[in-house]
Amino acid sequence: MDIKFDCRWSSEVDYNFISDFLKVRSQHNFARNNIDVFYNKYIYNIYGNSVLVVSYVGSTPIGTRGLWRNDIGSLISYQPVDTLVKSDYRGLGIFKKMTQMSIKKIENGYLIYNFPNKNSYLGYIKMGWKLIKQYRLKVLSSISEYKREHPVPIDDRYANWWLINYPEKLFVKKYGNFYLLLRKLNKPLCYKVIGEISQDMAEKFHEVLYCIMFYRSSYVTWYNKQRYPLNVVALNCNDNIFIPPWKIDAI
Numbered sequence: 001m002d003i004k005f006d007c008r009w010s011s012e013v014d015y016n017f018i019s020d021f022l023k024v025r026s027q028h029n030f031a032r033n034n035i036d037v038f039y040n041k042y043i044y045n046i047y048g049n050s051v052l053v054v055s056y057v058g059s060t061p062i063g064t065r066g067l068w069r070n071d072i073g074s075l076i077s078y079q080p081v082d083t084l085v086k087s088d089y090r091g092l093g094i095f096k097k098m099t100q101m102s103i104k105k106i107e108n109g110y111l112i113y114n115f116p117n118k119n120s121y122l123g124y125i126k127m128g129w130k131l132i133k134q135y136r137l138k139v140l141s142s143i144s145e146y147k148r149e150h151p152v153p154i155d156d157r158y159a160n161w162w163l164i165n166y167p168e169k170l171f172v173k174k175y176g177n178f179y180l181l182l183r184k185l186n187k188p189l190c191y192k193v194i195g196e197i198s199q200d201m202a203e204k205f206h207e208v209l210y211c212i213m214f215y216r217s218s219y220v221t222w223y224n225k226q227r228y229p230l231n232v233v234a235l236n237c238n239d240n241i242f243i244p245p246w247k248i249d250a251i
Helices: 015-026 035-044 096-106 121-126 141-150 157-160
Strands: 002-011 053-056 059-069 078-087 111-115 131-139 169-174 178-184 192-195 212-217 230-235
Touching: 002 096, 015 035, 015 053, 015 059, 015 078, 035 059, 053 096, 059 230, 111 121, 121 230, 141 192, 141 212, 169 192
Parallel strands: 078 111, 192 212
Antiparallel strands: 002 053, 053 059, 059 078, 111 230, 131 212, 131 230, 169 178, 178 192
């Protein structure tokens, strides 16, 4: 089977490339799979260029992969996102090829990190990625316990670029002198903490008055040990790196 790959910087994409990229993903009914989200994510990225791959059989697009520019502090960093291979073409090494091609496109040494699900986690480990952290949801009982595990708040520049685009999903809760950005869980009055935000940013989200908050914790408890963890994996990282979970693509 003749499989071809088109790998480009986001500044090099044209209408046909974008259309093929979105066409692959539209067949799986992904939420927010539209050209406006694509432009905001890749073209108007506040950090710089991302790497995008579309794979083809003949002229038919059958797979996508992105290395999304999403810096960690002052480190130039990338996050693999928007990965999909159509079901008829899985098991042919397309995922691995797109990953290798996109990583080769950037210079060696830059931090690459991801939050793989249970279907892809072992694949990352086999490709040499390092497990940085595992998180499970834990009831938030004090702001100090949260800040011990999550010392880096969400900066306004990032929140204005990326998180402000989820007004229907995200809420805010004042906790003492701190403001926590939340997403509703599928149980009454239960919310997951996304991260700490500034007071100025908090004013842009609806406030929750009464709720039970859960946060991503490395502590294993009797009620969360059965849940699959959020894995954080990386390439080209040192032992002291902290990758904020609020950097995850799938808010």
